[in-house]
Amino acid sequence: MVDIQCPNCLRLIPVDRSLLGTQVRCGICQFVFLAGVPAMVHPASTPGFYDPHSGKAVASLVLGCVGMIAWCVPLLGFPVTITGLVLGIKGLSSRHSGMAVAGTTLSAIGLALSVLSALIGFMAALEASRPM
Numbered sequence: 128m129v130d131i132q133c134p135n136c137l138r139l140i141p142v143d144r145s146l147l148g149t150q151v152r153c154g155i156c157q158f159v160f161l162a163g164v165p166a167m168v169h170p171a172s173t174p175g176f177y178d179p180h181s182g183k184a185v186a187s188l189v190l191g192c193v194g195m196i197a198w199c200v201p202l203l204g205f206p207v208t209i210t211g212l213v214l215g216i217k218g219l220s221s222r223h224s225g226m227a228v229a230g231t232t233l234s235a236i237g238l239a240l241s242v243l244s245a246l247i248g249f250m251a252a253l254e255a256s257r258p259m
């Protein structure tokens with residue numbers, strides 16, 4: 128038997144070694160998940176473990192926050208929020224999925240505001256160029 132961590136309730140549950148790599152049900156919260164790495168060597172608790180998607184999740188959150196300000200300038204808002212959105216979606220599969228969700232949400236809001244800001248700027252430019 129090995130202890131694996133339930134990704135839902137984070138409790139350690141004993142699983143027969145032969146069940147690793149198969150779908151198991153957490154006895155505490157009934158969450159069904161893929162039994163992977165035993166908790167003792169769980170990637171999340173291994174220092175220096177490289178999670179290719181966690182960086183994206185963090186970057187997405189940062190870009191989402193930047194996008195909250197950057198949308199005022201459409202030229203800046205578009206690249207920041209679109210990048211944040213893409214990274215956030217890619218980061219959803221990482222163990223920082225909470226950050227990725229927040230980053231994706233913030234980026235989506237920032238992108239919507241950028242579009243709005245661009246439209247307003249465009250309208251203002253039209254208005255200004257109109258002959259009196």
Ligand SMILES: [Zn+2]
Nearest residue numbers: 133136153156
């Ligand atoms: Zn559980």
